[in-house]
Amino acid sequence: MLSETITAIIRAEMGRHKFDTYVDDPPSTAQGGRGVVVPGCSICKVRLSTVGQFVDHLTKSVVRAVQEAAREPEETAGAALCSKVSKDSVN
Numbered sequence: 763m764l765s766e767t768i769t770a771i772i773r774a775e776m777g778r779h780k781f782d783t784y785v786d787d788p789p790s791t792a793q794g795g796r797g798v799v800v801p802g803c804s805i806c807k808v809r810l811s812t813v814g815q816f817v818d819h820l821t822k823s824v825v826r827a828v829q830e831a832a833r834e835p836e837e838t839a840g841a842a843l844c845s846k847v848s849k850d851s852v853n
């Protein structure tokens with residue numbers, strides 16, 4: 763796999779996640795539901811309390827994305843990356 767492809771996969775995957783807050787189990791209590799605002803990855807809806815946990819979440823996601831791309835033939839990996847980058851840019 764080309765190093766540019768690996769770099770693009772890592773950039774796309776790292777940019778996909780966001781350490782923020784989100785409503786766990788919406789709607790929120792303010793809207794009459796039972797959901798509460800929690801810290802974590804607001805894209806994956808994963809509760810994370812510390813930056814260290816977020817870095818671990820990012821690392822696992824990047825490693826998984828690179829491993830998935832490495833299993834595919836070069837042309838397929840490039841096509842998958844283009845699809846993934848365009849899909850993520852929509853979100």
Ligand SMILES: [Zn+2]
Nearest residue numbers: 779803805806
């Ligand atoms: Zn995430």
